[in-house]
Amino acid sequence: MAYAQLSSPELQQITTLGALKKSGYKSRSVKQELRDNLITKLQSKEEVFPGIFGYEETVIPDLQRAILSMHHINLLGLRGQAKTRIARLMVDLLDEYIPVVEGSELNDDPLQPLSIFAKNLIAERGDDTPVSWMHRSDRYTEKLATPDVSVADLIGDADPIKAATLKLPYSDERVIHFGLIPRSHRGIFVINELPDLQARIQVSLFNILQEGDIQIRGFKVRLPLDIQFVFTANPEDYTNRGSIVTPLKDRIDSQIITHYPKSIEIGKRITRQEARIKPAQEGLVTTNELVRDLVEQVAVEARGSEFVDAKSGVSARLTIAAYESLISAAERRALINGEKKTYVRIADFMAAVPALTGKVELVYEGEQEGAGLVAEKLMGKAIRTYFLNYFPDPDKQKKKKTIPNPYKTVQDWFGSGNTVDVLNDSADKEYRKSLDEVPGLRDIVAFLHPNEDKDTTYFLMEFCLHGLAEHSLISRNRVTAGTQFKDLLSSMFTMPSFGGDEDEDEEEEKPRRRR
Structure with missing residues (x-):
């Protein structure tokens, strides 16, 4: 025996x-x-090997x-x-x-x-x-x-x-x-x-x-x-x-x-399993599939980016850390505003930049904010990719002028010199008020996604603004407390500040190749 x-x-x-x-x-x-x-x-x-997905x-x-x-x-x-x-x-x-x-x-x-x-x-x-x-x-x-x-x-x-x-x-x-x-x-x-x-x-x-x-x-x-x-x-x-x-x-x-996840769905399964989300956070913050898709798409964009060293790779820890930071950003906002419940925002997604900067090895290394700018670009590309899954392609609207432009009202409002600030830590009431200031924005979401609840509708309204900025229909600038959207033409005369020294020598701003 x-x-x-x-x-x-x-x-x-x-x-x-x-x-x-x-x-x-x-x-x-x-x-x-x-x-x-x-x-x-x-x-x-x-x-045989539980918890290993994609292999x-x-x-x-x-x-x-x-x-x-x-x-x-x-x-x-x-x-x-x-x-x-x-x-x-x-x-x-x-x-x-x-x-x-x-x-x-x-x-x-x-x-x-x-x-x-x-x-x-x-x-x-x-x-x-x-x-x-x-x-x-x-x-x-x-x-x-x-x-x-x-x-x-x-x-x-x-x-x-x-x-x-x-x-x-x-x-x-x-x-x-x-x-x-x-x-x-x-x-x-x-x-x-x-x-x-x-x-x-x-x-x-x-x-x-x-x-x-x-x-x-x-x-x-x-x-x-x-x-x-x-x-x-x-x-x-x-x-x-x-x-x-x-x-x-x-x-x-x-x-x-071995290899990286071959689909977004596999990546999401890994992130859900590995992300350390506290029970208190789950009770406070409500998320959706789109924001989880965006987190995974950032890794996909990073692995194909010309700014990221492909030989180094992009760890699955990037998406795990980004998702944890996203939830914590929403939790912090709710705690600051004394809210018992909050819905995740695109602003929370963009606030996860610090979780990305240490996870990617750049082909070029410049000033310290260089990695942050690359992280923002990767997030922007992720938004651009998924925007087309939820809204009409703005580029096709430009080419086929016989098709009514659903974004015209929004563009015209910004073109008249109007701006809107979406602040990272604003309470839900202020957040919704700022988005409601943009005429036609709610109509776009309501027409394309009529069955969504109130929270998801506002989330998609914010997502729409970011998507339009990625397709160069409006301008998006980072401000100290959040994001400012305005007309693209007027933004060309105002250089956005990313926290660097404006008096720096131009030669010093050029990226240096990693040795």
Whole structure:
């Protein structure tokens, strides 16, 4: 009878090597565990990697094939593509508990002892050797590759303090202090950002991957380690900071390419799952699908933007942080105005700029506000894209003059010198009043979206103004407290201020190429 079939009370009764033998337990390698448990899940139609969206037909099948083949795995992809999360979910494919020699630092299998400690203990106590049970959550080790990582950290080294304490010569194997990899015996070991690991450190992994043993200084150590290795790497690292040395790459059996969400809907599922929206915020702020679409579209625009470094990628964390900021902007406004309920606005969407500026790597770097301007442009492009899903294309109205222009009343009002300010923190009453000042704006929304409630109607009215500005029918300028809309022609004579120094030398304002 395999131990995995034993109940928790039965496991607690197995506390010695003799009892373990009587239970019928048989040892399995960690790769065999992963393979067997994956087969069980596939046969029972159970979801293997829950919470991973968009990889159902690409990455996950490749990963399952690699596990069935008992391969070491390298997950290659740009940042924010769930590489580490996938590695962590592999723990669920391990047996819930495994027996270990109690007190062993290398998680020794009682039936196949590895360390001198375990071998000596079993030789001394035989079937009375104490056995404890290790949960699968303790069998996962993760290390971020950084320039200061040493061979001693990963593999091990002679410990002079240990030698002095135990009064042992350096020639005694017991003075070795084992590193992270030997201590991950019978588990999963993950190295994140493998190319960042120095080449000489990567070389130390050769024997471990190929032969399963380690080499520590002058010791003749033969440890047949049982480890499932998972590496993650970013293609950008291959050219910018380092690379995976060829012999090591050759020893990694499967390289699986990850990717960004291939649709807005998948992106929204990821954002909904990952965004940390508090219950208090959910009760206070009402959102809609359009604003969630806009958040995801920003990432799409960023990944195709000439201003954003494509090699660096645009993490899914961008949309998560942007959505969290959007909700917080609406929450803050409600708190300031003492409102018990508020509806999200386009102004809240535009207020999420700080969540974007640190998430994109620019091709050109200028002054500090450069990233902010790029973020605003990306948001503007997202608005322009989705505007056409809700309102007629203004460009077609210009070309086909026989078709009545639904925006004429709005354009004429702004053309008469009128302006409207939509302030970020204005109360709902003031917000609606400012939008109602624009004649014809409500009529456009009411005609195209007659069944919307009051809150959504005002949201679409604001969205319409931003969309018209993106199509150059009116002008939109950022002011300190919000956004000002006015006639396009008059705005040409007034340069918008984005917080920079107007007296700056023109040469200093030119963007500098990133080195």
